[in-house]
Amino acid sequence: MSxxxxxxxxxxxxxVLLLATPLSAHDYKIGDLKIDHPWTRATPGGAKVAGGFMTxxxxxxxPDRLIGxxxxxxxxxxxxxxxxxxxxxxxxxxxxxxxxxxxxTVELKPGGFHVMFMDLKTPLKEGESIKGTLIFEKAxxxxxxxxxxxxxxxxxHGGHNH
Amino acid sequence: xxxxxxxxxTAWGAITVITAALLYVLLSPRDAExxxxxxxxxxxxxxxxxxxxxxxxxxxxxxxxxxxxxFTHCPDICPTSxxxxxxxxxxxxxxxxxxxxxxxxxxxxxxxxxxxxDYLGSFxxxxxxxxxxxxxxxxxxxxAYRAIYRKVETPSGYTMDHTASxxxxxxxxxxxxxxxxxxxxxxxxxxxxxxxxRG
Numbered sequence: 001m002s003x004x005x006x007x008x009x010x011x012x013x014x015x016v017l018l019l020a021t022p023l024s025a026h027d028y029k030i031g032d033l034k035i036d037h038p039w040t041r042a043t044p045g046g047a048k049v050a051g052g053f054m055t056x057x058x059x060x061x062x063p064d065r066l067i068g069x070x071x072x073x074x075x076x077x078x079x080x081x082x083x084x085x086x087x088x089x090x091x092x093x094x095x096x097x098x099x100x101x102x103x104x105t106v107e108l109k110p111g112g113f114h115v116m117f118m119d120l121k122t123p124l125k126e127g128e129s130i131k132g133t134l135i136f137e138k139a140x141x142x143x144x145x146x147x148x149x150x151x152x153x154x155x156x157h158g159g160h161n162h
Numbered sequence: 163x164x165x166x167x168x169x170x171x172t173a174w175g176a177i178t179v180i181t182a183a184l185l186y187v188l189l190s191p192r193d194a195e196x197x198x199x200x201x202x203x204x205x206x207x208x209x210x211x212x213x214x215x216x217x218x219x220x221x222x223x224x225x226x227x228x229x230x231x232x233f234t235h236c237p238d239i240c241p242t243s244x245x246x247x248x249x250x251x252x253x254x255x256x257x258x259x260x261x262x263x264x265x266x267x268x269x270x271x272x273x274x275x276x277x278x279x280d281y282l283g284s285f286x287x288x289x290x291x292x293x294x295x296x297x298x299x300x301x302x303x304x305x306a307y308r309a310i311y312r313k314v315e316t317p318s319g320y321t322m323d324h325t326a327s328x329x330x331x332x333x334x335x336x337x338x339x340x341x342x343x344x345x346x347x348x349x350x351x352x353x354x355x356x357x358x359x360r361g
Contacts, residue, residue: 044234044241046280051237076318082238087342089239089326093316110238118235118318151284152245 026147031139032060033100038134039147039155040071040117042126050074050124051082052115052146053108053155058100064138066115067097071132071146075119082111097137109155124148203329203337205306209266209299212278212291219335226357227262228341229329231309233269234281239326241284243343246350247328248286250341253351257358263289266303268311268324270294330354333361 028035038054052071058064069077079094098113100106108114115134117124124130129145136142149155208218228247232240244265251258265282267273270293273281278291294300304311309325328341330353338357341350 041241044244044281044284046277047234047241049235049237078316078318080237080316080321084326087325087327087340088310088323089236090323091314091316091321093321095317110242114237116237116316152242 026145028142028144030136030142031064032062033058033064033136033139035134035142035144037147037155038132038144039149039153040124040130041153042148042151043120043124044151045123047123048118048120050117050120051080051110052117053110054115054144055105055107056100057105058102061102062138063099063101064136065097065099066134067137068135069115069133071117071130073120073122073124073130074117074132075121076117077132078116078118079113080116081113084111126150203306203308204331204335205303207292207299207303207306209292209294209303210275212275212282212293214275217292222262222331223335224333224361225260225262226330226332226338226361227264229264229266229307229331230327231266231268231304231307231311231324232326233267233322233324234273234277235269235321239343243326243328244282244285244289246343246347247289247341250347250350250354251286251288253347254354254358258288258354261288261354261358263328264292265289266292266294266300268300268304268322270296270300330357332357 026037034057036055036057038052040050040052043050056066066079068079071077079098081092081094083090098106098108106113126148128148130148131143131145133141133143204219206219208216210216230243232243234240247263251261251263254261263286265278267278273291273293275291275293278293282289282291292303294303300311307329310323311325312323314321314323326343330338330340332338338360339353341353
């Protein structure tokens with residue numbers, strides 16, 4: 001009897017620990033860069049483009065740049081910045097890529113920096129994962145999976161939307 | 163003597179000018195709803211729809227409507243705005259039955275009727291595509307709505323800058339206000355209800 005109690009406590013503790021761990025940890029590391037939760041959104045019918053989003057942290061002492069990548073569903077991949085100027089949406093391709101300074105965390109999110117999947121071969125469906133890559137100037141190429149979230153999602157693991 | 167007369171005349175002159183200016187400001191017509199004195203938004207247009215018809219602003223008289231400038235090669239704001247207004251229209255229930263949203267493509271070179279049909283099929287069926295047949299038709303409706311659009315080259319093609327507000331127009335074809343993606347659904351739906359109540 002007296003042995004079972006610690007065992008039971010251990011089981012409870014293990015369960016608590018399991019619950020505390022994110023259900024779908026979805027991050028990647030290459031060199032000094034940490035890439036958290038690459039995701040995109042389900043696309044409307046006929047759409048030929050989609051935005052890709054993620055958080056990139058540079059834990060090193062050298063700046064790096066996201067200069068390209070790929071997604072199997074897309075013929076073309078570019079790094080873009082979107083900006084609202086008043087009520088006008090403006091979009092630019094970042095010709096020199098997106099810089100991630102040492103110690104900096106850069107968020108690619110709707111309404112701001114994003115990677116652009118263009119020339120989509122197939123619609124992106126919620127719940128899918130799209131294989132692809134990200135290419136950094138110094139750290140090199142890493143394989144990632146972009147999780148396809150709901151249309152209108154503002155991101156977050158499994159969608160803690162406001 | 164002459165100098166004094168000059169001063170007096172100048173003073174009266176100034177008073178006359180100021181009074182005229184005040185009268186002009188107070189009496190000049192302005193839009194009661196906006197109260198800002200800005201130039202009117204909206205105007206005549208005649209455009210092809212994605213389902214093969216042609217509609218003009220005259221056809222829309224008597225029913226409030228919304229109008230958005232966008233394009234299908236738009237990764238973020240266009241699908242999000244169309245999804246939001248789809249949700250808003252569902253929330254309106256029967257009151258919004260006759261309400262229509264017009265999606266004017268600023269990229270008619272790529273947005274064919276077929277593509278828009280496919281694209282808009284993912285949203286509320288009360289959203290209809292309008293396709294300018296040439297640059298002149300696009301420039302005309304953009305000018306009428308004080309909207310901006312601009313082609314921007316990217317390494318592999320192009321994208322479009324564009325005004326992203328949703329214009330709300332009343333049954334007389336007059337500007338009522340805008341919907342904005344940053345507003346809460348409650349705010350947007352309250353505006354739509356006011357618009358529908360006004361007719």
